Amino acid sequence: MPEQYRGEVVSVRRAGSYHVLTLTAGSIATQTRPGQFVALAIGGEESGLLLRRAFSIHGVQERGVFGGTVDVVVSPHGAGTRWLAQRHRGDAVNLVGPLGRPFSLPRDPVSCALVGGGYGSAPLFMLAEQLRARGCRVDMVLGAATEEKLFGVLEAKRMASTVTLTTDDGSLGQTGQVTDALAGVMDQHGTDVVYACGPMGMLAAVANMATARGVYSQCAVEESMACGIGVCMTCVLPVIGDDGTTRMVRSCIDGPVFRGDTVRWADVGTIPPDTLGASPVRESSEGAR
Amino acid sequence: MTRATVVPAESPSPWSDGRVNMSTSLAGLEMPSPVLTASGCAAAGRELDQFFDITRLGAVVTKSITLEPRAGRPTPRMAETPSGMLNSIGLQGPGITAFVERDLAWLTQRGARTVVSIAGDTVEDYAKLAKTLRMHDGVDAIEVNISCPNVAERGQVFACSPDSASAVIQAVRRNTDSRVPILAKLSPDVTDITSIAVACVRAGADGLSVINTLLGLVIDTEQMRPALAGVTGGLSGPAIRPVAVRCVWQIRQALPDIPILGMGGIRTGLDALQFILAGAQAVSVGTTVFNDPSGPIRVHQELSTALAERGFSSLAEAVSYAHRAPQDRGLSESIAPAEIDEDSL
Ligand SMILES: Cc1cc2nc3c(=O)[nH]c(=O)nc-3n(C[C@H](O)[C@H](O)[C@H](O)COP(=O)(O)OP(=O)(O)OC[C@H]3O[C@@H](n4cnc5c(N)ncnc54)[C@H](O)[C@@H]3O)c2cc1C
Ligand SMILES: Cc1cc2nc3c(=O)[nH]c(=O)nc-3n(C[C@H](O)[C@H](O)[C@H](O)COP(=O)(O)O)c2cc1C
Ligand code: FES
Numbered sequence: 276m277p278e279q280y281r282g283e284v285v286s287v288r289r290a291g292s293y294h295v296l297t298l299t300a301g302s303i304a305t306q307t308r309p310g311q312f313v314a315l316a317i318g319g320e321e322s323g324l325l326l327r328r329a330f331s332i333h334g335v336q337e338r339g340v341f342g343g344t345v346d347v348v349v350s351p352h353g354a355g356t357r358w359l360a361q362r363h364r365g366d367a368v369n370l371v372g373p374l375g376r377p378f379s380l381p382r383d384p385v386s387c388a389l390v391g392g393g394y395g396s397a398p399l400f401m402l403a404e405q406l407r408a409r410g411c412r413v414d415m416v417l418g419a420a421t422e423e424k425l426f427g428v429l430e431a432k433r434m435a436s437t438v439t440l441t442t443d444d445g446s447l448g449q450t451g452q453v454t455d456a457l458a459g460v461m462d463q464h465g466t467d468v469v470y471a472c473g474p475m476g477m478l479a480a481v482a483n484m485a486t487a488r489g490v491y492s493q494c495a496v497e498e499s500m501a502c503g504i505g506v507c508m509t510c511v512l513p514v515i516g517d518d519g520t521t522r523m524v525r526s527c528i529d530g531p532v533f534r535g536d537t538v539r540w541a542d543v544g545t546i547p548p549d550t551l552g553a554s555p556v557r558e559s560s561e562g563a564r
Numbered sequence: 565m566t567r568a569t570v571v572p573a574e575s576p577s578p579w580s581d582g583r584v585n586m587s588t589s590l591a592g593l594e595m596p597s598p599v600l601t602a603s604g605c606a607a608a609g610r611e612l613d614q615f616f617d618i619t620r621l622g623a624v625v626t627k628s629i630t631l632e633p634r635a636g637r638p639t640p641r642m643a644e645t646p647s648g649m650l651n652s653i654g655l656q657g658p659g660i661t662a663f664v665e666r667d668l669a670w671l672t673q674r675g676a677r678t679v680v681s682i683a684g685d686t687v688e689d690y691a692k693l694a695k696t697l698r699m700h701d702g703v704d705a706i707e708v709n710i711s712c713p714n715v716a717e718r719g720q721v722f723a724c725s726p727d728s729a730s731a732v733i734q735a736v737r738r739n740t741d742s743r744v745p746i747l748a749k750l751s752p753d754v755t756d757i758t759s760i761a762v763a764c765v766r767a768g769a770d771g772l773s774v775i776n777t778l779l780g781l782v783i784d785t786e787q788m789r790p791a792l793a794g795v796t797g798g799l800s801g802p803a804i805r806p807v808a809v810r811c812v813w814q815i816r817q818a819l820p821d822i823p824i825l826g827m828g829g830i831r832t833g834l835d836a837l838q839f840i841l842a843g844a845q846a847v848s849v850g851t852t853v854f855n856d857p858s859g860p861i862r863v864h865q866e867l868s869t870a871l872a873e874r875g876f877s878s879l880a881e882a883v884s885y886a887h888r889a890p891q892d893r894g895l896s897e898s899i900a901p902a903e904i905d906e907d908s909l
Contacts, residue, residue, distance in 0.1 A: 276614050279857055316855060323647040325801055325855045371857060501642045501649060502854040505611040507604070508627075508656045509642040523635045523656055528611070544793065545638050552633035552659070 277374050277504065278303060284366045285341050291423040293394060294349045294360040295333065296368070303372045304335040304343025309402035310472075310495050310532045313345060313372035314503035317355040328355040329500050329527075331398040331472065332373060345372070348397040348426055374503050375531045378402050378470055378493050384410030385467035388460055389435070390453050390481050392473025393419045396426045398495060402470060403434045412436055414464050418453035418477070422446040437464070454480040466490055469535070475543060482535030492535030498526040513539040513547050521550045584871045585878035586864065588622065590846050591745035591770035591823040593705045595622035595677060598879050599836065599864040602827050602850030603628050603681035603707060603749070604653065608667035609674070615857040618676045620864075622846050626667065628683035628709040631692055633659040638793035643782040648801025648829070649851060650780050652794035655683055655712070660696050672702030679747070683709040686716055687731045694739035703744055707825075708736050708769075711751040711776040711798075723751035723776070726763035737768030747825055749773035750811070752804075757811050758818040771823035773848070774815060775808045801851040805829030809838050816843025816884055831859070833866020840867070840879065841886035 278301075285297040303313065314327035330347035337343055351360035362368060378398075381387070387406050389399045396417050403413045413434060418441035419425045425447060431438045439456045440448025449456055454477070460466065461484075469485040471478055472495040485492035501509040505528035514524040515537045523546065524530070539547060546553045588598040600622040606612050609624040618624055636656030643650045657663065660682075671678045680703050682693040690708065697703050713719035714728050722728040733748050740746060748764035750757055752775040761772055777798025782791040790796075808828025815824060826844030830836050831852045839847045852859040867879075876882045885893070 279615060323802075324644065325647065325851060326642075326644050326649060327855065499640050499642060501651065502605075502857075504615075504857055506607040507642075507651070507854060508607075508636065508653045509639070509651065511636070511639060511641070511656065543639075546635045550635045552635035552656070554634065 276306075277372055280370045280372075282368050282370045283341075284362045284364050284368060285344055286364060287362060290348070290426060292350065293426055294351065295346055296349060296359065296362060297344050297346050298368050298370060299341045300335075300343050300345040300370055300372070302343060303370060304345050305337045307332050307335050307345065307373040307401075308377035309405060310378040310398050311373035311375050312398075312503075312531065313347065313370045314374060314500070315347070315359065316369040317358050319367070324355055324358075326501050327371060327503055328359070329374075329497075329503055331394075331495065332401070333397040334401060345370070348394045350394045350424075371503065375527060376529065378495070378532050380405060380409060381411060381468055384412075386412040386414075386465050387468045387470060388414045388416060388457065388464070388466040390416045390457060390469060390471040390473070390477075391418070391426070392453060392477040393424050394426050395471075395473030395477070395495070395497075396431070398472055399470065400427060400430050400434060403431075407434065412464065414460050414466070415439070416441070416453045416456050416460055418442065418456070418473075420444065452480075453477060454484060457481060457484060461485075461488065461490065468493070471495070471535070475540070478535070479540035479543075482538065482540060486536045493532055494535045494538065495531045496526050496533060496538070497531070500527050503527045513542045513545070513550055515539065521547055523550060523552075584868050584876060585880070586868050588845050588879055589823075590622075590825060591705070591747070592743070593623070593677070593679075593745055595846065596620075597622040597864050598840070598846040599860050599867070600679065600825065600846060600848045601625050601853065601860060602848035603709060604651075605850035605853050608663070609671055609676055609678075610667075612853065612857060613674065616861045619674065621676070621860055623677035623679045623704060624671060625679040625707055625848055626663075626671075626681055627657055628655055628681040629657055629660050629663045629693070630655055630683055631660055631689050633657065633662065640791060640793055641797075643784075643791040643797070645780070645782060645799065645801075646803060648799055648803035649854075650782050650792060650797035650799050651777070652792045652797035654794060660693055664696065664700050668700060668702050677704045678702055679705040679707050681707040681709050681749070682736070683712045684732075685712065686714070687735050690732045691735040691739050694736045698739060698741055705745045705747060706736060706740060707747045707749050707773050708732060709749050709776070711749065721751060721753070723749075723760060724754050726760055729760050730763045730767035733764050733767035733769050745770040745823075747771045747773045749776055751776045752807050752811055752828075753779050758814050761815045761819060761822070765819060765822055771825060772815060773825040773827065774811050774844070775804070775828050778804055778807065800829070802829040802831050802835070805835060805838070809842050812839055812842040812844050813886075816887060830863060831855075833863055833868070833870045836863050836867045837870050837882070840882050841884070843884040843887065845883055
């Protein structure tokens, strides 16, 4: 069950263009499963930035000198992520978590490809560890715009059977995108399941590639969230249910992990006309909020 | 009533600090706490029940429900703004049938007091919603969200016209058991909110919910187009609090006896106290829940402490207190009478 915790920064370290924050998190740490996230409050109790920011849980330590802790990987760009990147040891950071549905793990020791784009690799290492513990083969494909934006290369090398790196500018690994490399990885290692986390465009490409090959995929999506706990309906995307009906589904509690073949990637950001409750007429800009 | 020394409350709320009787009554809806959730900021209570015991709330106010399932607006649906946010959800929801079966049934079984918020495109929609609710237990009050475009009036919002607002309230009143109070939820986007308030009360509203969001627009300067897919959205959060307190104040002056559920930017107990002093019998905590999921409980506790510190032995004594003339305040250290300039209101 998610909970709110008044955490504290234990450490901040730089990793390329990212800041890795370790935060005290009490029993959030013990409850976390790979793919879940925390929602961090920005700027103290009187902050004018009211909305929490979502971060994948990169790692946890269940028991230590500080009790449970969680690690998050922050890519500073807007006001909230910049504020977090400027935190120091001992500063207060309020957490809500663990939130969302985790990656589901295969029962059998199958061959898995884990694909991360930019900081999207953050949740994949906990996942890799648990897959390995089940006897699964793990191949990792990490991609980013530049070398600075690749996260966790060394960790990947420690955990995965093979690691393939791609950068848009060729500063490290193959020049190009993860999807360019993924097909080869899947063929070579007989991938049964693809796990992916990263920008929506990448997820769409990865999911479509997996589905086209009849391979099962699990994608952790990133949608703008106001509450992160399922009460506001801002974070929705069109997902096809078991009954074949498309619904606008909350990515914060029904996701962020979805089966790649159930998300209508091309329609994200729209209400497809065949969605349950879609209205062909209603286009007044007033009210209805 | 005078503000006297602190006396033990007769029936203290089971979870206040014991010094102040926090129970309140809103048009016959008796509640042990004056703090409720706000429609659209608590879904149907289930998610928040993970963070605190929702039966401790005054009531859960559910997301406005429509007749049919609704997919809502495209994303992005929100933009953060200074001390607030803009949202354009478009009333996404499962429709009244699924709501009654799943959400209302759960709330009832959970033992939570429930205010069901309803929304429609036509007067007839509201009437049908009320008829459906009438057949079910567990509806402690109905909040009528009239900040919706009226299809018959080319999309003009019901809450912006006294006639449309009255028509909706009348239709709901006619189709609702007289024991179930009806709250009309008013929009601040009007020239004179008191005239809409008066119209709703004449049409049979037992109380008023004040206020809904303010219409706003944010332009994304990178993309150089509106940040929300729905273009405009509703502004909420502490940024709107002074507007909300002003609306409660004006309505209390115009309608001294009408029960008011105040809301708009309540983040702390002192924020809630402003609404109580301005004339609200109870308050809803909305956007703050996104920042602090157990915010409503914290607000209750802070309000209880704030009342005790000011020498009130019950919440009821503080309602409308800011309107009182100095001689009626029971203050020993009587301060100079404040000028009340009716014209400037
Ligand atoms: C499930 C999930 C996991 C995430 N994991 C990570 C992670 O591990 N590392 C990381 O650096 N970032 C992650 N993000 C993205 C991160 O939440 C946003 O970058 C951050 O909220 C932006 O805040 P800001 O104040 O810097 O930007 P602003 O643009 O100022 O934010 C304004 C508002 O928009 C929302 N918002 C803006 N961009 C995004 C976005 N891309 N996704 C979601 N909300 C957004 C913010 O929450 C905020 O409410 C994740 C997002 C989600 C949904
Ligand atoms: C995301 C969101 C959804 C909302 N949905 C509804 C709704 O369905 N019906 C309604 O009457 N008000 C709705 N509101 C308005 C709130 O109930 C409340 O009136 C308003 O937000 C002001 O209170 P606050 O500042 O505490 O949030 C919504 C507000 C938000 C932020
Ligand atoms: S972010 Fe509020 S419902 Fe998902």
